[in-house]
Amino acid sequence: MSKVPAIYQLGHLPIKDHVFSPDRSILAITKGNDVEVYQISPSNLSSKPQLIAVLKDHDKTVTSVDISPDGSKILTCSQDRNALVWEYANGEYKPTLVLLRINRAATVCRWSPDGSKFAVGSSDRIIAVCYYEEENDWWVSKHLKKPLKSTITTIDWHPNGVLLACGSTDGHVRVFSGYIKGIDAKPDPSVWGTKLPFQTLCGDYTNETNAWIHGVKFSPDGNALAYVSHDSSVGFVYPQGEGLPPRAIFNVKTDNLPFKSVVWLNDQQVCAGGFTCNLVVFQGDEHGWQQAYQVEEQKDLTKEVPHSKLGEGDDDDEEISSHQALNMFKQMDLKGRVSKPSAGGKPAKALNTIHQNTINSIRNFDQGRVSTSGIDGKVVIFNV
Numbered sequence: 110m111s112k113v114p115a116i117y118q119l120g121h122l123p124i125k126d127h128v129f130s131p132d133r134s135i136l137a138i139t140k141g142n143d144v145e146v147y148q149i150s151p152s153n154l155s156s157k158p159q160l161i162a163v164l165k166d167h168d169k170t171v172t173s174v175d176i177s178p179d180g181s182k183i184l185t186c187s188q189d190r191n192a193l194v195w196e197y198a199n200g201e202y203k204p205t206l207v208l209l210r211i212n213r214a215a216t217v218c219r220w221s222p223d224g225s226k227f228a229v230g231s232s233d234r235i236i237a238v239c240y241y242e243e244e245n246d247w248w249v250s251k252h253l254k255k256p257l258k259s260t261i262t263t264i265d266w267h268p269n270g271v272l273l274a275c276g277s278t279d280g281h282v283r284v285f286s287g288y289i290k291g292i293d294a295k296p297d298p299s300v301w302g303t304k305l306p307f308q309t310l311c312g313d314y315t316n317e318t319n320a321w322i323h324g325v326k327f328s329p330d331g332n333a334l335a336y337v338s339h340d341s342s343v344g345f346v347y348p349q350g351e352g353l354p355p356r357a358i359f360n361v362k363t364d365n366l367p368f369k370s371v372v373w374l375n376d377q378q379v380c381a382g383g384f385t386c387n388l389v390v391f392q393g394d395e396h397g398w399q400q401a402y403q404v405e406e407q408k409d410l411t412k413e414v415p416h417s418k419l420g421e422g423d424d425d426d427e428e429i430s431s432h433q434a435l436n437m438f439k440q441m442d443l444k445g446r447v448s449k450p451s452a453g454g455k456p457a458k459a460l461n462t463i464h465q466n467t468i469n470s471i472r473n474f475d476q477g478r479v480s481t482s483g484i485d486g487k488v489v490i491f492n493v
Contacts, residue, residue, distance in 0.1 A: 114463060115154040115490040119145070126173045126217075126470045127482035130180040133474070137183055138482060139171040144185050146202070154490060164195055166204045173217045178224040186215035192229050192239070194248060207248040209237045217263055221270045225292050228273055230261030236275055238287045238307075253285050253308055263324050268331040271296040271305055276322025282336045282344070284312035300332050302351040314346050316360045323383065324370040324471075333395070335379045337368035343381055347395045357395040365389060370471040372479055380404070380479055380493050382468035386460055388481065390493060404493050405462050412461045463489050 119138060127138045133151040136158055137144055143165050147158035169189035176183055183202065186192040192207040192215055209215065213232035220227045226240040229250075234257045237250035259279040266273055266287075273287040286305035288296070301311040312334075320340035327334055334346045342362045349356035366384035373379050374390070378401070382388045388404035459465060466484035474480045474490055482488045 112492050113155075114492070116463060117147075117158050117488040119147070119158070119486055119488060121486045123466075123484040124469060124482040124486060124488065125171070126175075127480065127488050128174055128176050128472060129474060129480060130176050131178060132180060135176065135180070136488065137174050137176060138488060139174050139185075142167050142170060142187070144171055144174050144183070146183070162202050164193075164202055164204070166193055167191065169214075172215060173219075175218055175220050175227070177220050178222060182220075182224075184218050184220060184227055186218040186229050188214040190215060190231075192218055192237075192248075205248065207237075207239050207250065209239070209250055210252070211235055211237060216261055219264050219266060221266045221287075222268055223270050225270070226287070226289060228264050228266070228287060230264045230275060232260040234258055234260070236261055236264065236273070236285070238273070238289065240289050240292050251289065251307060253287070255308070256310070256313070257283070262322060263336075265325050265327055267301070267327050268329070269296045269299065272299075272301055272311060272327075272331075274325045274327060274334055274336075276325045276336055276338075278321045280315045280319030280322060280338065282312075282314045282322055282325055282334065282346070283310060284334065285310060300348045300350055304351075311351075312346065312348055312355075314344070314355075314358065316340070316342060316344055318342075320367075323368060324381070326371050326373055326379070328373050328376050330376055333376070335371050335373065337371045337381050337383070339367045341365050341367050343368065343371065343379065343391055343398070345393070345398050359393070359398050361391060361398050361400065363389070363400055369467060369469055370481075372471050372473050374473075374477075374479075374493060380471060382471050382481060384467050386462045386464040386466065386468060386483070388468070388471070388479070388491060388493065404491055407461050411458045414457055414459045463487070 125139045136147040146162040148161050150156045167187035171187045174185050183195040193204040195202040211231045211233040215231050217230040229237045236253040239248050239250040242249045259277045263276040271288045274284045276282050286309040318340040320338040322338050325336045336344045345359040347357040368381040369383035371381040378392045390401045392401045464483045468481050468483045470482045472480045480490045
């Protein structure tokens with residue numbers, strides 16, 4: 110396993126979300142109203158991804174993308190209030206519309222661990238739990254509503270495929286039962302509860318600032334929950350049973366800019382990233398948590414780089430980087446005409462990290478590695 114990060118510069122448009130297929134051979138990213146699907150070589154991650162399809166049926170910004178656990182379906186959702194399930198057949202991806210029954214933007218979507226259903230969060234103060242109805246040959250939904258009072262920003266399934274965690278802009282993290290009769294087997298009792306009919310509220314947590322929640326994630330064993338919020342903190346909850354207060358709850362405050370996403374590396378470590386453009390690892394257990402290290406060492410915030418290096422790794426040699434574009438804008442004359450910056454001249458400033466703008470999404474890639482995507486149009490695979 111190479112310790113050098115694999116960097117994919119996939120244009121310069123922001124990437125809101127990305128996902129790799131279970132066998133790491135397919136990469137899907139959001140880009141404006143579309144989703145781009147790339148072929149990846151798992152044995153040679155340094156090779157250039159090959160664009161194999163563009164999924165184009167949404168007419169507003171695509172907010173989230175996910176691939177089913179068996180790799181056969183791609184799930185997308187958008188500000189156009191729709192979710193689509195794409196299946197590959199006869200050399201192309203064909204979409205199936207999902208009956209979401211929401212009146213505002215869909216914000217986030219995730220498949221359940223067994224792939225039998227998925228959840229879609231929205232600005233309509235609703236989470237739609239969707240499953241396939243054989244008789245009518247379409248995807249239908251049941252709604253989680255109370256006590257949701259604001260936009261759902263993030264969701265995550267428990268390993269048992271029944272419990273669903275969500276974070277929202279009212280600063281609350283909640284855990285619901287997403288049990289669907291006829292689809293799910295009866296779940297075993299856990300620290301989150303024993304009887305779990307649909308819409309059972311198993312937990313409701315917030316921190317002292319009530320800041321927006323940007324990311325939630327269950328631990329690999331399902332017995333803890335981590336979340337990141339806009340006050341630059343990372344929260345951890347360890348429940349102890351139905352109707353009982355948590356046996357431990359922590360809120361680790363940091364001096365970083367706010368985090369946007371979080372994943373567990375193992376039961377004692379989590380990795381978070383966001384507006385700082387760097388990944389930060391935290392470690393601990395139910396006795397306490399603390400910040401451990403940054404994945405990229407930063408002695409200085411910025412560095413000087415030649416103009417020719419700013420666009421290095423771009424798919425299109427004619428494209429310019431965001432730094433070059435900003436410099437061009439500053440120098441633009443009254444007629445609005447400006448020439449592309451040359452490779453020479455005074456060195457430009459760049460962040461001393463691989464990502465040059467906010468990290469929007471972090472995913473587990475494999476043991477010891479995570480993948481990230483951000484506003485700078487990059488997807489990066491890090492060793493952590």
